[in-house]
Amino acid sequence: MLRWKALPDSLDPRVRQLVVQLRRLKDRSGLSLESLETKTGISRSSWDRYLNGKTLPPRRAVEEFARASGADSVRLLVLHEIAEDARQRPSALSASDGVTDPGADVPGVESPPVKGARPPLVRRGAALAAAFTALAGVGAGIVISSACNDDRSASDPVKATVAAAGPSSSTTSAAAGRERYVFQPGKTYPCEVRRSETTGKGLYAGYSVTRSAVLAGPGWDVVEAQCLLRHHHMEPGVVDGVYGQQTIAAVMRLQEKAGLPADGVVGPHTWRVLRG
Numbered sequence: 349m350l351r352w353k354a355l356p357d358s359l360d361p362r363v364r365q366l367v368v369q370l371r372r373l374k375d376r377s378g379l380s381l382e383s384l385e386t387k388t389g390i391s392r393s394s395w396d397r398y399l400n401g402k403t404l405p406p407r408r409a410v411e412e413f414a415r416a417s418g419a420d421s422v423r424l425l426v427l428h429e430i431a432e433d434a435r436q437r438p439s440a441l442s443a444s445d446g447v448t449d450p451g452a453d454v455p456g457v458e459s460p461p462v463k464g465a466r467p468p469l470v471r472r473g474a475a476l477a478a479a480f481t482a483l484a485g486v487g488a489g490i491v492i493s494s495a496c497n498d499d500r501s502a503s504d505p506v507k508a509t510v511a512a513a514g515p516s517s518s519t520t521s522a523a524a525g526r527e528r529y530v531f532q533p534g535k536t537y538p539c540e541v542r543r544s545e546t547t548g549k550g551l552y553a554g555y556s557v558t559r560s561a562v563l564a565g566p567g568w569d570v571v572e573a574q575c576l577l578r579h580h581h582m583e584p585g586v587v588d589g590v591y592g593q594q595t596i597a598a599v600m601r602l603q604e605k606a607g608l609p610a611d612g613v614v615g616p617h618t619w620r621v622l623r624g
Contacts, residue, residue: 355401361596361612362434365564366427367401368613370413373424374399377417388412404435427564526555529589531566537587539575543624550623551576559623563591563614570595573614576622577602 352371355364374384381392388395390409398405405413410428414421537555544552547559553575561569570589577584577598585594596612604610606621614622 353400355611359401360431360434361593361600363401363404363431364612365596366404366410366424366431367399368611369424369427369564370405370410371399373413373417373419377419379417384413384416387416404431407432423564526568529567529571531589535588537571537575537589539578539587541575541579547623551579552623553579559619560616561614561619566590573599573619573622580622580624 355367359367379387381395384390384395385392388409390412394403394405394409397403398409405428407425407428410424411421413419414424539553541551541553543549546552546557550559553572555575556567556569556572558569558572563570563573566589568589570591571587574584574587574589574595577595578587580602582598582602583594584598585592599614599618600610600612602621603612603618606618608617608621
């Protein structure tokens with residue numbers, strides 16, 4: 349199995365999400381770079397750049413990759429849109445602490461209005477993810493479930509399966525009796541973290557009981573993770589259910605502290621740390 353190179357530290361977390369998912373799907377499918385070239389008509393050298401975070405793949409490459417690997421193209425294209433938005437509107441990410449402005453660089457959070465100015469727009473990536481959620485009827489956000497090790501050790505290969513379209517966060521939050529998550533710009537959620545039998549005596553904020561969901565879009569799973577991050581003193585910014593830059597930065601700090609690969613991707617090992 350190919351040992352992946354570490355992604356550049358300067359890579360935007362939203363772009364990193366797409367690259368990590370492409371890598372996982374490639375590993376799961378068993379496709380080599382040569383096979384990808386044959387099946388997609390895109391050169392091996394191009395795929396090497398895409399999968400090592402050197403260049404953002406174009407939309408057509410993502411579509412062809414999904415077709416070649418048997419992945420859900422809609423979900424990958426949502427991640428691509430978010431990554432494309434990050435490339436067009438880059439923003440600073442602090443690795444040492446949170447962002448000073450709770451609404452800065454967070455998809456779906458409006459900044460205070462300026463007198464005489466037009467109302468700010470919801471960031472395109474978050475809006476697209478929310479629209480996808482409503483149209484596809486798949487519950488809250490995009491969840492890619494792991495077959496075993498989503499938070500991989502440095503030496504273990506990644507093997508992941510893409511969850512079939514269906515309720516995700518709405519299912520995992522069933523114990524909380526919550527309805528399907530609907531993204532609402534500016535809405536935040538309170539955090540009351542406690543230990544619960546619902547999560548095997550692990551920490552629980554009342555929004556989701558998942559221990560394995562991989563976060564990549566808005567949903568109750570993200571709200572739960574944000575509350576648990578705050579409980580661990582890893583400030584995720586506003587608790588709004590959007591997996592934005594502040595939340596990703598907080599996840600990376602938690603992973604680094606726990607000795608996990610700090611890739612900003614939440615899977616079973618990161619949930620284990622979050623649940624305490």
